[in-house]
Amino acid sequence: MFYMRTEINPASPVMTLHQALIERQMIDHMHSYDPSYSDIDVFVENVAKNKEIASIPIKRYVGRGVCAIVFETADGDILKLTEGSHFPLGRPHECFDVPIFRKGKAGKVTYYFEEKLMQHDLNKYFVLKVKEMIAKCGYKASDLGEYDIHQIGISDDGKLYLIDPECAKFKTVFHALWCKIKSLKNYLKIK
Numbered sequence: 001m002f003y004m005r006t007e008i009n010p011a012s013p014v015m016t017l018h019q020a021l022i023e024r025q026m027i028d029h030m031h032s033y034d035p036s037y038s039d040i041d042v043f044v045e046n047v048a049k050n051k052e053i054a055s056i057p058i059k060r061y062v063g064r065g066v067c068a069i070v071f072e073t074a075d076g077d078i079l080k081l082t083e084g085s086h087f088p089l090g091r092p093h094e095c096f097d098v099p100i101f102r103k104g105k106a107g108k109v110t111y112y113f114e115e116k117l118m119q120h121d122l123n124k125y126f127v128l129k130v131k132e133m134i135a136k137c138g139y140k141a142s143d144l145g146e147y148d149i150h151q152i153g154i155s156d157d158g159k160l161y162l163i164d165p166e167c168a169k170f171k172t173v174f175h176a177l178w179c180k181i182k183s184l185k186n187y188l189k190i191k
Contacts, residue, residue, distance in 0.1 A: 014074050018047055018054035024061060024069065043069060043081050046107030053106045065164060077101065078114040085110055087165045096133040096168065098153070098161045117153025117161060126152055130162050139168045 015023075021044045028038035047054050057074035064070070068082045078098075080086065087093065093100060101113040124146040131141045144151055144167040151164050162168060 014057045014059060016054060017056045017058050017071065017079065018044070020058040020061060020071055021047055021069075040069060042083055043109055046109040047081070050106035053104075053111060065166070067166065068164075072116065073113075076116055078116050080112040080114060082110050082112075083108055086112065088169045091139070091165070091168070091170060093165075094137050094139070094168065096130060096137060096160075096162045097165055098163055099155070115155055115161075117155055117163065119149065119153045122149040122152060122154070124149070126154075126160060129160055133160070134162065134168045137168075139170060141167060142169045143167050 021040060025038050025040040025044050028040050056079065058071045058079070059074050060072045062070040062072055062078065068080050068086055070081075071079045073079050098114045098117060101115070103110065103112045105111075127144065127146050127148055130152050131144060134141045151162065151167050152160060153163050154160055
């Protein structure tokens with residue numbers, strides 16, 4: 001995920017999530033080959049239906065990836081919106097993933113409140129460390145080259161995390177199935 005740090009509107013530094021999405025949608029329409037459609041349309045439609053989420057104060061637009069759009073809230077947290085789950089093949093949240101404070105659904109959109117990470121002064125050594133963490137948990141790193149420092153970050157307490165969950169995937173489809181069976185087995189034990 002590419003993180004651009006841009007202010008929403010310098011004259012009005014805080015706006016609601018719904019207003020911020022509409023602003024990004026208008027920009028998307030202006031730069032689109034098909035001005036009648038934007039990838040952000042699904043976010044605008046679904047967030048508008050959930051007043052609690054739609055009214056969250058947004059400080060700035062952080063960036064977009066293939067599957068997500070990201071904002072910084074007025075509280076300094078990161079709010080990531082995705083269509084469906086942002087974890088490939090429904091893989092579980094792991095120790096190398098950015099901590100998620102809260103998540104939920106607004107129609108077809110899943111939202112995640114995440115810790116804001118620092119991305120300054122990172123180098124390929126840190127990317128290699130994250131790749132080792134991914135492998136140690138039994139996954140394969142994907143779309144994470146040695147200079148893809150924009151995919152990682154460091155928390156306030158010095159822990160290294162992967163920002164984009166799409167960069168850690170199951171090794172095989174069988175691995176994904178096995179994890180689903182294990183989680184179902186654990187779910188059934190609880191009941």
